[in-house]
Amino acid sequence: MTGKSESLRDAYGVELVARGDADPELVVLDADLSGSTRTQLFGKKYPERFFNVGVMEPTMVTMAAGMALSGRTVFASTFAIFAAGQAYNMVRQSVCYNHANVKIVATHGGLLVGGDGGTHQMLEDLALMRGLPGMTVIAPSDAPTTRAAVRAITEFQGPAYVRLTRENLPVVTDGSFALGKAAELRPGSDLTLVAVGAMVARALEVAEELHKVGVEARVLDFASIKPFDEKALLKAARETGAILTLEEHSVLTGLGALVAAATSEAYPVPVRRIGVPDLFGESGDPWLLLDRYGLSKERALEEAWELLRGRGKVN
Amino acid sequence: MSAVAATADLDALRTTAREIRKDIIRMTYAAGGGHPGGSLSVTDLVTALVFHELRLDPAHPDAPDRDRLVLSKGHAAPALYSALARRGFLPVEELLTLRKLGSRLQGHVDRNKLPVIEASTGCLGQGIGMAVGMALDQRLRKGAARVYAILGDGECQAGPTWEALMAGGHYKLDNLTVILDRNQYETDGDTEALMGIEPIAEKFRAFRYETLDIDGHDFPAILGALDTARSTKGRPTAIVARTVKGKGVSFMERTHVYHGKPPTKEEAEKALAELGGGSLTG
Numbered sequence: 008m009t010g011k012s013e014s015l016r017d018a019y020g021v022e023l024v025a026r027g028d029a030d031p032e033l034v035v036l037d038a039d040l041s042g043s044t045r046t047q048l049f050g051k052k053y054p055e056r057f058f059n060v061g062v063m064e065p066t067m068v069t070m071a072a073g074m075a076l077s078g079r080t081v082f083a084s085t086f087a088i089f090a091a092g093q094a095y096n097m098v099r100q101s102v103c104y105n106h107a108n109v110k111i112v113a114t115h116g117g118l119l120v121g122g123d124g125g126t127h128q129m130l131e132d133l134a135l136m137r138g139l140p141g142m143t144v145i146a147p148s149d150a151p152t153t154r155a156a157v158r159a160i161t162e163f164q165g166p167a168y169v170r171l172t173r174e175n176l177p178v179v180t181d182g183s184f185a186l187g188k189a190a191e192l193r194p195g196s197d198l199t200l201v202a203v204g205a206m207v208a209r210a211l212e213v214a215e216e217l218h219k220v221g222v223e224a225r226v227l228d229f230a231s232i233k234p235f236d237e238k239a240l241l242k243a244a245r246e247t248g249a250i251l252t253l254e255e256h257s258v259l260t261g262l263g264a265l266v267a268a269a270t271s272e273a274y275p276v277p278v279r280r281i282g283v284p285d286l287f288g289e290s291g292d293p294w295l296l297l298d299r300y301g302l303s304k305e306r307a308l309e310e311a312w313e314l315l316r317g318r319g320k321v322n
Numbered sequence: 323m324s325a326v327a328a329t330a331d332l333d334a335l336r337t338t339a340r341e342i343r344k345d346i347i348r349m350t351y352a353a354g355g356g357h358p359g360g361s362l363s364v365t366d367l368v369t370a371l372v373f374h375e376l377r378l379d380p381a382h383p384d385a386p387d388r389d390r391l392v393l394s395k396g397h398a399a400p401a402l403y404s405a406l407a408r409r410g411f412l413p414v415e416e417l418l419t420l421r422k423l424g425s426r427l428q429g430h431v432d433r434n435k436l437p438v439i440e441a442s443t444g445c446l447g448q449g450i451g452m453a454v455g456m457a458l459d460q461r462l463r464k465g466a467a468r469v470y471a472i473l474g475d476g477e478c479q480a481g482p483t484w485e486a487l488m489a490g491g492h493y494k495l496d497n498l499t500v501i502l503d504r505n506q507y508e509t510d511g512d513t514e515a516l517m518g519i520e521p522i523a524e525k526f527r528a529f530r531y532e533t534l535d536i537d538g539h540d541f542p543a544i545l546g547a548l549d550t551a552r553s554t555k556g557r558p559t560a561i562v563a564r565t566v567k568g569k570g571v572s573f574m575e576r577t578h579v580y581h582g583k584p585p586t587k588e589e590a591e592k593a594l595a596e597l598g599g600g601s602l603t604g
Contacts, residue, residue, distance in 0.1 A: 032463075034462070055462070058458070060489060063485035063488070063489065065448075065481075065482040065485060066482055066485035066489055068451075069448045069449075069450075069451025069452050069454075069455065069482070070451050070452070070454050070455035070458065070489060072441070072451070072452050073451065073452035073454060073455020073457075073458070073459065074455040074456070074459045076433075076440065076441060077455070077456050077459035077460070077463075078459075079459060096445055096448075097482070100443075100445045100448055101441075101448045104434070104442050105433060105434075105441060105452075106434065
């Protein structure tokens, strides 16, 4: 059901070089993390178009905006905590307010950062970025989606934020990502699992467990957080009658909140949300951290059963 | 006096600057808001740039080789709007729409509404970074455009300002000129009482800028400094322009009170009289 694990960051680095091959005006900025973000690959091939500015994330973003306002497509990369956190107001003013063609690809989103701990585990970025007018927000679930997403954001003028995971993730898609479209990775009519990023593979595991006992759960990959595929969501609400959301992000402000708001306005169905509670993370093994913060497969199964019981589908 | 200053029509620049100061009074009075103090202090600098130094063409406002002016202290919008209007980029009558609903003249300079603005600014410490990006872009594409950024002195308390200045020095951007409107006052008072920025010229030198320290109301000095900036190679130039907050209006000078406060009708009339007369509606 899911393929071998691959690095989203490697996929980004490789695709970025391909975008640089295709567009001789494309430039890339990084803030002293080019080995981790993999922009180094671009920097090695195109040193004259690569600017590693050191530890100045706010100014990396304003410089990127200045270069974009001069007519270029500009990629800027660092960790999510710095891109969406340290430089938030620069992303708001210099990039979004100016409609600057800046593509921020932030690695190390979420708890899966692991050992670096809570200071570096960015759990609010999707909400912060989604709230900005004109911003496109994508959180790929695997390496093929990462490559497709990086291609997709170069096909329009305007700002974009892509959140990548540090850990390798199982390949769960064929890379046929389309902006504004949710991908149905598994059909089903008893329940819908709506997931994003690293939690998509986990949602597929949960669906497989449910299948073993005769419950068919639909799995939707909402890599495209903004624009958001409300049509696919409401179709799932109508056809399956219950939704479980799974995200490696603050449950207060992430995908689950978005799904709950969208369904309650247009087609109210029971929604339960798996996500990081109102807490900062901590150091630890990345995958153990997911369990520790309530993102385990077991917990998701419990929530799924709660929904199914509520629907009268099981006793 | 430098050769360039000797050939410039200094009287014309002074006359234009006086008209811009009158516009600033009219605009902030009509708007019932805005930042007259820092607009009046930067007026001579903006006048020298827009009417003498910058290669600009109102018939081709988006010409690729135009020089770029980024008003990093975006709150001095009235001064720039007036200069651009009097240079032919927008109708002078439009100036009185400042800050009104539906106006192209936003409270802080805004390129969405008024495309002749190179970069929307307002949150301090960001325009200078965009200017560095523009200068880097020009170098990469071997463009001839020069980039000018006007900083406020309160803005020099902001960390990102120094990040951007560090980048300009590091990349040896000799197509970049940073001009500091050193008017001594920010919203709440004297910069040196709040959070001192001096010795500011030494800071620019330490950040690898060719640094000039001038009287920001002396046109020959301003033009001479801009001339030096244009001929300096291998590093950017910083011009510390010592100015007077509220310059030209006696009761607005050397005080923070009119940083973000418009004149009353009586004050506006008095200000216009001091600036040589004229009506509140232009």
